[in-house]
Amino acid sequence: MTAMSWIIAGLFLPLFPLGMVFNVLFQRVRNAWLRSILLLVWPFVGLGVLQLMPVNVSAEITAWALFSAALYGFRAVVVRDIGVWIGFLATSSWSLIWIALAGGINPDQMAMQVLAFSLPLVLLVLVTAELQQRYESAYAGIVSGIAQGQPRLSAIFVISLLAAIGSPVFPSFFVMLSSITNIIIVLPAAAFGVAVVWLLWSWSGMQLLQELLVGPASAIKHSDITPSVTTTYTLSLVALLVGGLYLSGTIL
């Protein structure tokens, strides 16, 4: 594998500091649909490179990937803008693909793993856009008390965020679980590191929820999402749940 291939792979399956490129780009792009496309396409470019030029992931790369995931995960803890947070969570989660590779994952399953990370984030981008449409921004703390003002939107937002941070029984939960179980024998320290990254996601996610859902509501009254839009999002979440169960092997 050439140096350029490494750089391209490290850019699209982000390794520090190359992950900054995605984050800068993601922050610049404000359109929700473009952001969604970015989230879906970006890691697949990296996967494509790896499939074209298969690599043996060394212990150093594993450690670097884990460090990158932890770093972006930790960065997400101090971020309050949900758009920015999604970017950091994406880079943190995609870095873990390298760990999965080190655990000897079947390349056919790679795409499923990437989708398991990206799809909840896409949903979250769309829900966040609903929030931005009403409040001009989705900056937790500046925007607060949405549970009171927009209960339907809040419920969808909470579940989408839980899906994104790998809560049971969403797809990313099973991906994280399999990452840990696959490497716990060969690289127990790495398995512990993955668990810590997972914890960082939860910590950052809960902080956002806390600041966004409760607290003083906006003096200006904003509308909630309509029941039909709620249904659409609910169906998407159900689809994610089914996907999660599929990944777990419960349904085939």
Place this chain on the structure above:
Amino acid sequence: MSLEIGLKAQIRSMVFVAGEPIPNFWPMRAFIHHNPLHGLEKLSFEDAVAEGQRLFHGNGYLPRSMYQRYYREDKIASVALSDGIKNFLSQHRPVEGIDLHTWLMKLLTEFEAPIFTQDNSATAADIGAVLRRETVSATQYIDQEALADRLCNTLLNERPVYETMDLLFGTGIGEELDELVIKSCLDFFDEGQSVWQMPEREQGFFTAWREVAQRNARLFLRGRQIRDTLAVDSDPEGVIVHVMECLEIRQSDWMQYFRHELSRLHGWAGFIRWRSNARHYHHGRHFPGDLVDFLAIRLTLALALIRERGQDGIPHNAGQLGEFIRQHPTEAWLRQEFYDRTILPAWAQRVEKTLLAGDCDRIEQTGLMYLQEKKSREATTRANSLQELAERSNARQILEDMSDKVLSQLIRLIQELERREGMIWLEAMEATAMKQLLQGIRTSAPAANGKRPFAQALFCIDTRSERLRRHLESVGDYQTFGIAGFFGVPVSFMELGKGNETHLCPVLLTPKNLVMEMSVNNVQDTVALSAMEKVVHELKESVLTPFVTVEAIGLLFGFDMVGKTLAPRAYNRWRSRLHQHKPHTHLLIDKLSRDQADSIVRAVQRAVIAKAVEHEFEVAPEHIKDGLIRELREAAMGHISSVPLLQEQLKLDADPARAFIERLRTVYRINPANARMQMERLGRIGFSLDEQVVFVSQALHAIGLTDNFSRFILVVGHGSQSENNPYESALDCGACGGNLGLYNARIFAHMANKPAVRQRLLEQGIAIPDDAWFVPAMHNTTTDEVAMHDLDLLPSSHPVYLDRLQSGLLSACRLCTQERIPSLDFISDTPSPVDANKQALRNAMDWSQVRPEWGLSRNVYFIIGRRFLTETHSLDGRAFLHSYDYRVDKKLRLLENILTGPLVVGQWINMEHYFSTVDNEHYGSGSKVYHNVAGRFGVMTGNLSDLRTGLPAQTVLAGGLPYHEPMRLITVIEAPFAQVMTALDRVAVVRRLLHNGWIRMLVIDPVTNTIHTYSGGEWHEQPAASTADKVNYEEEIAS
């Protein structure tokens, strides 16, 4: 460092003055309704509300949308609102070419929210430009000096240093400091909730805390050096001075600074303030603590946190912060916008990045752009609102042609109206309520029929009595009276089995007399279940045992939970059978003679000595002879020096015998000093005959019951019944200090039934016939049941009539519940009396019920006068009804007493409900669902918060909207106007309340048949409405 006495006294007096606006907080065991702005009552209502907003951040009025809802429901009459606006306009210059009255009416009734907020980035010229469809002028530069002045004014003046740091640098000190202070308070003030107590609490709050804090590893590890501060002085005053000097606060600002510090946790500060002044309070006497201690602890911790954060290069005292603002006003402003969360949401991310980058030029540039954006948006929003207002007022074109000067005048006028609109709405709402009351009230007395009623009943003035009184009067020949629920008898009461005294009277009074409850049954063993409950309770409270307890007996609690939740009535009935019932008791009401008191002391001493011999020498009770006890008592009291019987019977040598006598003196307190003290205490027990005559005579005169006594005169105290409710006491009788009113009823009835008292009353012209009997009763306000007590004392001639009386009470109870339940629990619009009664019983026993009853919610009227005034008019449980007959009050003493006591308590209750409704988060206590009991004297929200004062949301709100209609107490007095004026002149506190607008007042003069209303600082006279007027008004409302 040790401060001079003068400076110490100065600090103490500053803290005393600083704490004045902080409302007292009483322990919730006896919840006292109070005005959260009681300390500001010297100000007018409007000014006090503004000051309350500044200190406690609480709103003093409902939002406009809520008043608009009342307006639509005719609870605010259009004409009353219009009058308010006219009055407002009369104080301002007219705006050329505009029908201001129409504009302002439209603004208040059709715009859901104020159109001019406090932001003032956009000028009239900017708004005018938008109205003329021109571009808002670009901001070329920021006037740094003006901005710095404004920021210094808002960020530094009187504001604690850490608050400024939090606002400028997001340091989060305030929140952390509050947490640390609350933990310290919980440790010290705990009243038995914790298993491990804080050491050395007897030394006082500051000293005990100081000892612990110096060893607090957590504070030390996080670099919070509090030892240096504590080493400065051992007294709290010295520490306070040191911290204030370190923070570079000017001495002239100290008092205001202290006030802000105290108001941040005003629940805790209010509790400590009350506690330090409550001389009778057991915990306060043993573990002293006051606001000076509290402030010293707070400032010590604050300084530690400020210094810790200051290590990051953040300015950390008033001088440094002032310098920072002067040098970087734009940055300070952007920081304030960002950390105060007032920034435009779309700019949050950008401003955060800019501030993090720290580039001065970029900050200036971003600040300028942000200001321009804010100005444009504000101008556009305001212009659009004004345009809409003009259109709705049919004056569309006028704004476009308006000069900036006139526009500026219009904007100022609207801003002023929106600043004062709460008061305008409130006055309009009160005017409507007054008018509605006057339409229903009867101003002329019906002719007396002279017939003796079957029964008379004295009820508490509590609003919940109004319904029951009305229904009782409707079911038969009953006559009812209203009197403060302690029946004019202030008493300190010691309940059977309790070691402490409870004051059964309004908190304004301090009772002199003590009444004890004595069992007349044999002493019973504690039943097995009670013992088991005690064991389980101790297991739960211990530090380690809960882990085991859950595993071992957790399932039992599950059974209890299922029973309480699914079938509360049946389960509680079954469970109550397992408990030991309270034995039949008598009250020690009559004063003891010296011989009687001496005899009691001797009897107690003998009993203690018998127990001591039994325990110390393991002698069976039957072997302890009277002679031995007598000898031991004499020896312990120092009357004899040898104890031959003791030595002989217990085969003791001289030394052990002397040692035992010494133990009797010291451990068992059988000594002359203690005997004297017991004699003094016994001297407090009971009332002398003179006192009894005074109390009974005064009460009967006050309510005008001086003749035509019935066979039964019920004396009805009240209390509530609920499960799992820390606020239960708030539903009990306020006139009895937040306790049950039954004991006062029993005491009063006992006095009034006493022949010697009646004989003396006869001399005063009150002839109570021999067949008239006062029967104490208890009104359970949750279920509306009325249970009569002390029926064993009833004369033999009366039981034959009991059935009829009980039947009347039952009917009234059911009708009352039927009327009340639909507003409480939706079971049906028109539930049957039986169903309503069942629901009420369930509410009383259901542990998951957060609203067992509405309590005093919706109170608005306080009516002092004869019953005929409102006899035919349903007041819907909204009125305090105090019976008063001006004809028997020639000297006006009775009216003065009513104004001084019951009316003031009524005003406290009213204000508590008012403020808890208009801002439940700040003046109320939020939702009960999140409450946790703190230290057994208060509640907190979650596991750590300020003590929640005020009423919970479930008491005053329904579905998030006010159930209580917040208005100031409308007091109605039926008496000649001149007499009322004389009485008011004599009662300064009520006069001040009236003149400062804390209560509203109407006087119905039965002599001249006129009504006098106090409004706008003067009395307005009008003739009492005729029947025809009332019909017209009802038609007007209907249309």
